[in-house]
Amino acid sequence: MRILSAFALLAASSLLVLPVQAADAWPAKTIRILVPFGPGSTPDTMARMTADYIGPKLGVPVVVENKAGAGGNIGTAAMAKADPDGYTFGITISGPLAANTVLFPNLPYKPAQDLDLLTIAATQPSVLVVSPSLGVNDVDGLLKALRAKPGDYNYGSMGVGSISHLAMAALAAASGTDIVHVPYASSSKVVTSILSGETQMGILPAAAVMEQVKAGKIKALAVATAKRSTILPDLPTLAESGVSGIEADAWMGFVAPHGTPQAIEDRFTAEVVAMLKDPAIVKKLANLHEEPVASTPAEMKAVVQGDLDRWTPVIKANNIRFDQ
Structure with a gap:
């Protein structure tokens, strides 16, 4: 019995040591960062910036793989189903982690169970923009129109x-009126539609609109953020303009397949956080109208839950859903 107990104790202790050993040996091969959107998207840009920065520091190649489609669900499902061996990470946005869980009744993954949240890397304000042809200069003028x-x-x-x-x-809903919705495949196509007169307004990421705003071709009225953006400090928030409850920060964050060794997740996250503190990276982000966040996993979880709480009533009130 004593011999059996000793063997049992040895086996149990070896199981505890294995993750530490795996972390000590990590990384030993190429690391993948999955992006659930196409090349040139904001998450893709962040993923490639991260790969270029942390690859040399880790001493292994870090490659970016785009798996776009279904509102980010295809790539996010690939993240969730990947081997949690520490060689696959993902970068995503709010939709696949929050709103899509309400929009899609048959979502091929469960964010809360299948993915470990690591850090919100960066964010940029969404901006309410209108065509100058509307002749409005602020949110109050838009609501009146x-x-x-x-x-x-x-x-x-x-x-x-x-x-x-x-x-x-x-x-x-806040205006008490109907506004006709015209969906497009990307923010750049929405901007083109406003410039051409096909549509008259939108709430879009700053990076997509500010060049045209500065050129005077589109008018920015407010940011859809909880507080004024440090990137666009002269623009009031929607709340300051009399419309509360609309916060649409265009953030992006890193995740890992659930079950990835904690020590490896911590190391990867530490490399990302270090990158976000590098002055050269901060400058690059500012040029993209983004600001670094480097949140904790708990803070990221709170943001995702806040987005879910915010958008679920909107989705239900407008009966928005997908059957797939």
């Missing part, structure tokens, strides 16, 4: 169920 001709105006979004769609649906 909408109420004067309910149903006569339209807006573009980055797709049905996207944050840009939900934020504008919430604005329509």
